[in-house]
Amino acid sequence: MEQTAIDLTGVVKRFGAVRALDGVTLGIGPGVTGLLGPNGAGKTTMMRIAATVLAPDSGTVRLLDRDPTDADDRVEIRRRLGYLPQEPGFYQRFTAFEFVDYVAILKEMSDRRARHEEVRRVLEVAGLGDVANRKVKALSGGMRRRLAFAQALLRDPGLLLLDEPTAGLDPEQRLRFRELVSNLPNRPAVLLSTHMTEDVTALCERVIVVAGGTVRFDGSPDALAATARGRVWVAETADARAVLSWRMGDGRHRHIGDPPAGAELTTPTVDDAYLLMVGGARDGREAAA
Amino acid sequence: MSSTADPPRDSVVPALSRVEGWQLVSHPIFLVGVAIAVLGCAAFVRTIVVGTAISWDEDGWTAAVGVLMMGILTMVATNLAALRDRRSVTTEQHASLPVRPPIRTSGLLAAALWPTCVAALLLASVVGIGATQDLAPSGVEVVQLVGFVVSVLLLGAIGIALAAWVPNPFVATVVAWALLFVTPGETPAAWQSLIPWQTLGATGLAAWHLAYLCGLTVVVALLALAKTSRPRVIVAPMVVSIAVVVASAAVLLNGVCPAEGVCRF
Numbered sequence: 001m002e003q004t005a006i007d008l009t010g011v012v013k014r015f016g017a018v019r020a021l022d023g024v025t026l027g028i029g030p031g032v033t034g035l036l037g038p039n040g041a042g043k044t045t046m047m048r049i050a051a052t053v054l055a056p057d058s059g060t061v062r063l064l065d066r067d068p069t070d071a072d073d074r075v076e077i078r079r080r081l082g083y084l085p086q087e088p089g090f091y092q093r094f095t096a097f098e099f100v101d102y103v104a105i106l107k108e109m110s111d112r113r114a115r116h117e118e119v120r121r122v123l124e125v126a127g128l129g130d131v132a133n134r135k136v137k138a139l140s141g142g143m144r145r146r147l148a149f150a151q152a153l154l155r156d157p158g159l160l161l162l163d164e165p166t167a168g169l170d171p172e173q174r175l176r177f178r179e180l181v182s183n184l185p186n187r188p189a190v191l192l193s194t195h196m197t198e199d200v201t202a203l204c205e206r207v208i209v210v211a212g213g214t215v216r217f218d219g220s221p222d223a224l225a226a227t228a229r230g231r232v233w234v235a236e237t238a239d240a241r242a243v244l245s246w247r248m249g250d251g252r253h254r255h256i257g258d259p260p261a262g263a264e265l266t267t268p269t270v271d272d273a274y275l276l277m278v279g280g281a282r283d284g285r286e287a288a289a
Numbered sequence: 290m291s292s293t294a295d296p297p298r299d300s301v302v303p304a305l306s307r308v309e310g311w312q313l314v315s316h317p318i319f320l321v322g323v324a325i326a327v328l329g330c331a332a333f334v335r336t337i338v339v340g341t342a343i344s345w346d347e348d349g350w351t352a353a354v355g356v357l358m359m360g361i362l363t364m365v366a367t368n369l370a371a372l373r374d375r376r377s378v379t380t381e382q383h384a385s386l387p388v389r390p391p392i393r394t395s396g397l398l399a400a401a402l403w404p405t406c407v408a409a410l411l412l413a414s415v416v417g418i419g420a421t422q423d424l425a426p427s428g429v430e431v432v433q434l435v436g437f438v439v440s441v442l443l444l445g446a447i448g449i450a451l452a453a454w455v456p457n458p459f460v461a462t463v464v465a466w467a468l469l470f471v472t473p474g475e476t477p478a479a480w481q482s483l484i485p486w487q488t489l490g491a492t493g494l495a496a497w498h499l500a501y502l503c504g505l506t507v508v509v510a511l512l513a514l515a516k517t518s519r520p521r522v523i524v525a526p527m528v529v530s531i532a533v534v535v536a537s538a539a540v541l542l543n544g545v546c547p548a549e550g551v552c553r554f
Contacts (some may be wrong), residue, residue, distance in 0.1 A: 051385040078387040089378035093312070102308055106386040106393070110300040148382075 003065055004029050005159045005189030006050050011059035013045050020045040021056070022213035028189055032181060034200035034221070035193040037210035038278050043193040044086050046210065047163045050191060051083040064158055079108065082157030086164050086193075088148035092137040096128055096147055099136055103151040118154060126150035127176060141168045149177070153184075160190045166199055178202050197271045207270070211278050221270050228268035228276050233259040243279045301388050305396025310403035313366055313445075319404060322362030326408070329355020330415050337422045345419070345430040352415055353437060356408050357486050360441040361465045363404040364448035368461035371397055371452030371513075390517035394449065398510050401445030408441040432495040436502055440485045443506040444468075450513035482541040497540045504533030 006028040013021040020042045037043045048054035049061060052068045064080055066073035091099050100119045109115040123132050126146040131139065139147065145168055152160060162181075166174045174196075181190060181203055194200060200207050201221050209217035209224065217224055234252050239245055242255035256276050259265060313319055332351040336342040371394070374380045412434050419425055426434060451461050471484055481487055482494065485502055507530035511523045 048381070051381075053381050053384045075387045075389075078385060081385055083382065083385040085382050087378065088382055089374075089380075091373060091377050091379070093316075098308070103383070103386065105301060105304045105308060106383055106388040108301055108387050110304045112304065115304075151382075 004062070005064055006191065007060075007062040008046075008049075009060045011046075011049065011056045011061060013042075013049065013054070013056050019213045021049075023059070024210075024213070024215055025059075026208065026215055026218060028191055028206075030187045030189050031205045032190040032192055032203050034204035034207040035191060035210060036195075036197065036200060036207060036274055037193075038195075041210045041278075042213040043210055044163060045213075047083075047086075047161050047191065047193050050159070051081065051085075051161050052077055053083075077159075079155070080158040082152035082154065082160040082188075084148050084152040084160075084162045084165055086167075088144070090136045090144060090147065092135070094136055095133050096123060096136060096139065096143075096150075097132040099147065100151050100154070104154050107154050109155065122150040122153045125153060125180060142170060142173050145169055146173070146177075149180075156184075156186055156188070158186075158188050160184070160188050161193075162190065163193045164195070165192065166194065166196055174199070197269075197274050201270045209274060209277055216277050217273075224273045225268050225270045226273070228256065228273035230265060231259065231276060232256050232268040232272045233263035233265050235264065244275050301392055302395045302399055305388075305393065306399035306402070309370060309397050309400035313363070313370060313400055314403045314407060316366045316369070318362050318369070319359075319366040322359035322366075322404075323407060323411075325362075326352075326355035326359040326411055329353070329358070330411055334415060334418050337419050337424050340422075342419075342424055345424070345426045345433075349415075349430075352412065353486065356412065356437050356441065359404070359408060360437075360444040360486075361468050363401070363441055364444040364451075364468075365461050365465050366404070367397065367401055367445045367448030368452050369448075369458055370400070371449045372456055372458055375456055376458070391514055391522075394453065394514050394517060397449050398446060398513060401442055401449065404445055405438055405442040409438045412438060429495045432499050436495070436499045437486060439499065439502045439506060443485055443502060443509060446506055446509040446513060450509050453513045453516040479542050479544060482544070483538055494541055494544070497537045500533060501537035501541060504530045504537060508534055 004027045006026075008027075009025050011021050011024045012019065022042075024042070024046065035043050035046065045054065049056055050063060052063065052074055055069070061068055063077045066077050068074045068077055091102065094102065097119060100123060101115065104115045104119055109118060120129070120132070123129050126149050128143060128146055128150060131143060136144065136147065145165070149162070149165060152162065166177055169177060178199065181192070184190070192199065192204065204221060206219065207217070207221050207224050208215055217227065233255050234248075235255060236252055238247075238253050239255050239260070241257060241260065243257035245253050245255040245257075248254050254266070255263075256272050256279070329351040333342070333349050336348050342348040369376070374383055416426060416431075416434070447464070448461055451464065482498065483501070485505065487498065507526065511527045511530065515523055515527075
C-alpha cells in the first residue's frame with residue numbers, strides 16, 4: 001500500500017477576512033502532483049501548511065503519516081521534507097557549497113564527511129558542481145533557483161514541496177529540471193505548485209486545480225484537458241461569446257467557452273481546460289463582487 | 290550517498306559552531322576589529338621592544354583598547370549572524386528544517402568562542418613577547434588579560450541576545466556606539482567596577498571581576514537561549530549564574546574582600 005504523504009481534511013486558513021483555504025480535503029501520495037491555480041488561489045498557503053511552517057485555523061493535517069501539531073512528529077516530518085519556497089532566500093556571503101552545507105547541518109547531518117558528500121551530490125544533481133565555490137551573490141538568477149532546488153534535495157526527502165520551481169529558468173534549464181524531478185530516486189511524493197501548465201503536462205501524474213481557496217479539479221492531466229472537450233474551437237475571426245480567445249500564429253483565432261452551432265471544434269489542452277476553469281471562477285467572483 | 294541515520298540533535302551544535310565560527314572570523318566587520326586589536330597590541334609591543342614600557346598596567350592600554358574594539362565589533366558580527374535568516378529572507382525556508390532555534394542559538398554561542406580564541410591568541414603573543422623582554426605580566430595582570438578575553442565572549446553573546454530579543458541590526462550598532470563611551474575612569478567610581486573591561490588590579494579585586502564577567506557571560510548566553518528554549522532547561526543555570534553575578538557585583542561595589550587573602554593573588 002502506498003503511503004499518503006499529505007493528508008488534508010477540511011483545512012481552513014484565513015488571513016484577516018480572506019479565506020486562503022476554505023475546507024480543503026485531499027490526499028497526495030508518491031509521484032509528481034501538480035498544483036495549478038491563479039495568484040491568490042491558496043497554493044502557497046497549502047504548500048506552507050505542508051511544509052509545517054504554517055498551521056491551519058481548522059481541519060486536520062497529516063504529513064508522512066504523522067501529526068505536525070505534535071512537536072516530536074513535526075521534527076520527524078521535517079527530517080524527511082524538502083521544501084523550495086516560492087521566494088527562496090540565500091546567504092549572499094556564502095559560497096554555493098557553504099550554503100547547502102549549512103542547510104545540511106540544519107537537516108541534522110552532523111558527520112562532516114557524509115554531509116560534504118551529500119552536498120556535492122545535490123549540487124551535481126542540480127548542475128551546480130562547477131560553481132560550488134562561487135559566492136551566492138555572484139550566481140545568476142537561474143543558478144540561485146537551482147541552488148534552492150539543490151538544498152531541497154538533501155537527504156532524499158520523502159516529501160518534496162516545490163513552489164514555482166521553474167520561475168525564472170530559461171527553456172533549457174526548465175527541461176533539465178523536468179529531467180531531475182522525473183528521475184528522483186525512491187519515488188518521493190512531489191507537490192509541484194506552478195503557473196506553468198506545460199510543466200504539469202510534462203511531469204505530473206496528477207493535477208489539482210485550486211481557485212478561491214477550494215479544490216476545483218483533482219485528476220490526471222488528460223482528465224483535466226477532457227473537461228474542456230467540446231468547448232474549444234477555432235475560427236477565422238474573433239468571437240465575443242468566448243470566455244477567452246486569442247489570435248494564433250497562423251492568423252486564426254482559438255476560442256474557449258460555449259461554442260456557437262457549427263463551430264470547428266478542436267482538441268483541448270490542459271491550458272484550455274485550466275483557463276476555462278479558472279477564467280470561469282474569476283468571472284464568478286467578479287459577478288459576485 | 291545520503292546519510293539517513295538520525296544523529297542526536299545536540300551533535301549538530303559542534304557542526305554549526307564550526308561553520309558559524311568560520312563565518313564570524315572571516316566577516317569583514319570582525320576583521321576590522323582584528324586589525325584595530327593588532328594595531329593596539331603592536332603599539333604596546335613597540336614600547337616593550339624599545340624599552341620604554343614600565344608595566345602592563347601603565348602601558349598596556351593600547352592593547353586593551355584594541356581588544357575591546359575587537360569585542361565590540363564581534364558583537365556587531367554575531368548580531369548580524371544571528372539575524373542572517375531575517376536579513377536573507379530564509380526564515381520560512383529554515384523553519385521547515387528539523388533543527389530547532391535553541392540548537393541554532395547554541396551553535397552561534399559556541400561560534401562566539403572563535404573570536405574569543407583570536408583575542409586570546411593575540412594577547413598570548415603579546416605576553417610571549419613581553420616575557421622575552423623581561424616584562425612578563427604579574428598574576429593580577431594575567432587575570433585582567435583573561436578578563437579582556439572573556440569580555441570578547443561576553444560581547445559576542447550580547448550580540449546574539451540582542452538579536453533574539455530586539456531583532457534589528459540597527460540596535461546592535463547603537464549599543465556598539467554607546468559602549469565606546471562607557472570608559473572606565475582612572476580612579477573608578479564604585480559602579481564603574483561593574484564595567485566589563487574595567488581593570489581592578491590596583492584594588493585587588495581582579496579575581497572577583499573575572500568571576501563577575503564569567504557569570505555575566507553565562508547570564509547573557511542564557512538570555513539569548515531563553516527566547517526559544519523551554520524555561521525548565523535554563524532556569525537552574527540562570528539562577529546559579531545570577532547568584533555568581535550578584536555576589537561578585539556586591540563585592541565589587543563595596544570594594545572590599547569578604548575575607549582577607551581571597552582577592553589578592
